Amino acid sequence: MTTEHNTQPVIEAANLDLTFQTNDGPVHALKDVNLTIDKGDFVSFIGPSGCGKTTFLRCIAALETPTGGTLSVNGMTPDEARRKRAYGYVFQAAGLYPWRTIAKNIKLPLEIMGYSKAEQDERVSKVLELVDLAGFGGKFPWQLSGGMQQRASIARALAFDADILLMDEPFGALDEIVRDHLNEQLLHLWDRTNKTIGFVTHSIPEAVYLSTKIVVMSPRPGRITDVIESPLPRERPLDIRDSKEFIEIAHRVRDGLRAGHSYDD
Amino acid sequence: MRSFLPVLTVLAVIVGLWYLAVGPMNIRVSLDQAERAGQVVTPEGSRVRQETSVWILMAKNPGQIALGYDLERPRLPTPVQVGQELWKTTGEMAMRGRAMSKRSLIYHGWITLQSTLWGFVLGTALGILGAVAIVYSRVMDMSLMPWAIISQTIPIVALAPMIIVLSSQLGIEGRGVPKAIISAYLCYFPVLVGMVKGLRSPAISQLDLLQTYNATGLQAFLKLRLPSSVPYLFTSLKVGIAAALVGTIVGELPTGAISGLGARILIGDQFGTPLSIWAALLAAAILAGILVTVLDVLQRVTLKRMGMSA
Ligand SMILES: Nc1ncnc2c1ncn2[C@@H]1O[C@H](COP(=O)(O)OP(=O)(O)O)[C@@H](O)[C@H]1O
Ligand SMILES: [Mg+2]
Numbered sequence: 324m325t326t327e328h329n330t331q332p333v334i335e336a337a338n339l340d341l342t343f344q345t346n347d348g349p350v351h352a353l354k355d356v357n358l359t360i361d362k363g364d365f366v367s368f369i370g371p372s373g374c375g376k377t378t379f380l381r382c383i384a385a386l387e388t389p390t391g392g393t394l395s396v397n398g399m400t401p402d403e404a405r406r407k408r409a410y411g412y413v414f415q416a417a418g419l420y421p422w423r424t425i426a427k428n429i430k431l432p433l434e435i436m437g438y439s440k441a442e443q444d445e446r447v448s449k450v451l452e453l454v455d456l457a458g459f460g461g462k463f464p465w466q467l468s469g470g471m472q473q474r475a476s477i478a479r480a481l482a483f484d485a486d487i488l489l490m491d492e493p494f495g496a497l498d499e500i501v502r503d504h505l506n507e508q509l510l511h512l513w514d515r516t517n518k519t520i521g522f523v524t525h526s527i528p529e530a531v532y533l534s535t536k537i538v539v540m541s542p543r544p545g546r547i548t549d550v551i552e553s554p555l556p557r558e559r560p561l562d563i564r565d566s567k568e569f570i571e572i573a574h575r576v577r578d579g580l581r582a583g584h585s586y587d588d
Numbered sequence: 589m590r591s592f593l594p595v596l597t598v599l600a601v602i603v604g605l606w607y608l609a610v611g612p613m614n615i616r617v618s619l620d621q622a623e624r625a626g627q628v629v630t631p632e633g634s635r636v637r638q639e640t641s642v643w644i645l646m647a648k649n650p651g652q653i654a655l656g657y658d659l660e661r662p663r664l665p666t667p668v669q670v671g672q673e674l675w676k677t678t679g680e681m682a683m684r685g686r687a688m689s690k691r692s693l694i695y696h697g698w699i700t701l702q703s704t705l706w707g708f709v710l711g712t713a714l715g716i717l718g719a720v721a722i723v724y725s726r727v728m729d730m731s732l733m734p735w736a737i738i739s740q741t742i743p744i745v746a747l748a749p750m751i752i753v754l755s756s757q758l759g760i761e762g763r764g765v766p767k768a769i770i771s772a773y774l775c776y777f778p779v780l781v782g783m784v785k786g787l788r789s790p791a792i793s794q795l796d797l798l799q800t801y802n803a804t805g806l807q808a809f810l811k812l813r814l815p816s817s818v819p820y821l822f823t824s825l826k827v828g829i830a831a832a833l834v835g836t837i838v839g840e841l842p843t844g845a846i847s848g849l850g851a852r853i854l855i856g857d858q859f860g861t862p863l864s865i866w867a868a869l870l871a872a873a874i875l876a877g878i879l880v881t882v883l884d885v886l887q888r889v890t891l892k893r894m895g896m897s898a
Contacts, residue, residue, distance in 0.1 A: 384800055386796050386799060386800070405800065405802060406802050408801065408802055410800065411800070412796075412797065412800045414793045414796070414797065416791075416793060418791070418793055418794055418797060420812070420815065421894075421895060421896050422815050422818075422894040422895055422896050423895075424895070431801075431811065432801045434811070435798070435801045435802075435803045435807050435811070436801065436802075463895035464895075465895070
């Protein structure tokens with residue numbers, strides 16, 4: 324293994340375009356998006372509603388087909404990558420099946436992918452541990468708080484060996500204290516698993532705290548206005564948010580968001 | 589158990605109204621009988637009384653109103669009379685070991701129940717298969733659904749005799765098969781509609797999630813759509829079994845049927861024995877209540893075990 328291996332691009336978008344044809348005419352959801360995400364990156368997408376964050380993530384996941392440009396995932400087309408189960412996707416709503424226990428919910432992808440029973444059990448207990456839910460496997464979703472449900476849905480995305488984790492505002496519906504805690508856990512998890520993470524958020528502190536790379540986007544048409552490489556170390560205690568570097572990056576993100584807006588007016 | 593009190597209240601109101609209605613409904617019969625027995629009633633003569641409203645008859649002959657509550661062949665029997673008749677043709681006969689006699693409502697109820705269950709099974713199977721076809725095929729959605737709706741606008745009383753005649757033409761003996769078909773005809777529709785709704789109930793994001801796992805269509809059906817539809821299925825099954833019972837009884841009405849609750853209702857009408865009509869009606873209502881309750885309990889148990897009880 325060379326160090327070069329570490330910087331091999333996992334996701335590469337070049338001149339990516341996506342226009343939705345709607346009844347009210349075309350909606351330009353993504354325009355000329357260029358972005359490279361390297362292995363092990365933690366990339367946050369931040370921007371106002373409707374700037375195409377979800378759409379871009381869905382393109383990577385092959386849930387949406389771009390109308391122009393090129394996009395590769397692990398050197399393949401997004402659809403090939405999807406068939407190879409290259410990523411786990413965490414939606415904003417936990418979306419656990421109410422008729423399955425937490426453990427059975429996490430087994431869902433494993434059943435579909437044909438893992439053996441023994442392997443399923445082993446993986447379930449491993450990821451439950453990882454998201455700090457050990458002992459909750461036998462509970463039904465309604466018996467868990469919103470934060471715990473979201474953790475279970477992350478565990479579900481981690482259960483199989485995808486080295487990319489795509490998360491669309493996973494903590495958007497949770498209160499700030501729970502959110503802080505989950506952010507901290509997510510960083511630990513990223514550190515332990517060395518996954519590449521694409522993370523959509525509305526919150527500037529969340530983006531700065533988590534990311535190695537922050538992608539600032541703006542709407543109509545959805546586009547990237549700034550890409551910020553974070554100088555913060557991988558190891559990030561919560562109080563890093565009071566440091567000078569942190570505040571500087573947050574400033575730059577805010578400026579980027581503002582610039583995107585004034586473009587419109 | 590919380591729903592017990594409201595149900596009992598409604599029942600009490602119905603029985604109360606029923607008792608109140610017995611007076612005016614039976615006043616003419618009462619007065620005819622009293623006149624024949626030599627009592628003085630106003631006005632005299634059955635003919636004249638036909639022209640007079642029941643309220644006036646009751647006002648002029650208050651002494652005879654009570655007679656209406658104890659007639660042998662009342663227009664409208666009292667709940668107690670119906671209850672007694674029902675007991676006479678069920679429990680009492682069973683105690684004498686004649687539960688399966690042709691005069692016992694247990695025998696007729698059993699005949700009706702069999703057809704109902706056959707129709708229910710057939711109708712449910714058709715409904716579920718139709719729903720799967722509709723959900724998975726746009727062509728089916730556009731072609732099958734309108735016909736399913738049209739099928740329910742045809743009055744079943746018009747269709748039932750045709751089905752019976754047709755099946756006997758085809759050499760099918762007895763009433764069993766045509767009755768089950770009629771009953772399935774009424775039963776499949778609520779199941780179809782409920783299952784279409786249930787199979788379509790998963791959110792888009794749920795289907796997207798399976799897409800990210802590269803799940804097959806069959807896996808999506810078995811692991812997501814089918815379990816999601818279970819609450820809808822049970823709700824439709826409860827409607828469906830009641831419809832199946834109605835279908836069976838309608839299938840027993842056309843002349844020629846001699847067994848089943850429907851036949852009892854018709855025979856009671858032909859032989860002028862209103863009590864036996866009412867007893868058969870009550871038996872049918874009790875049977876419907878039992879069937880729906882059984883499904884309701886099944887629903888509760890299943891949903892509880894699936895962790896979906898509200
Ligand atoms: N399936 C779709 N059909 C039509 N328009 C869509 C669809 N999905 C998203 N859009 C539009 O594309 C734009 C970007 O949406 P989205 O990616 O969801 O934004 P974000 O996640 O940043 O809030 C919005 O204007 C939205 O209305
Ligand atoms: Mg979004």
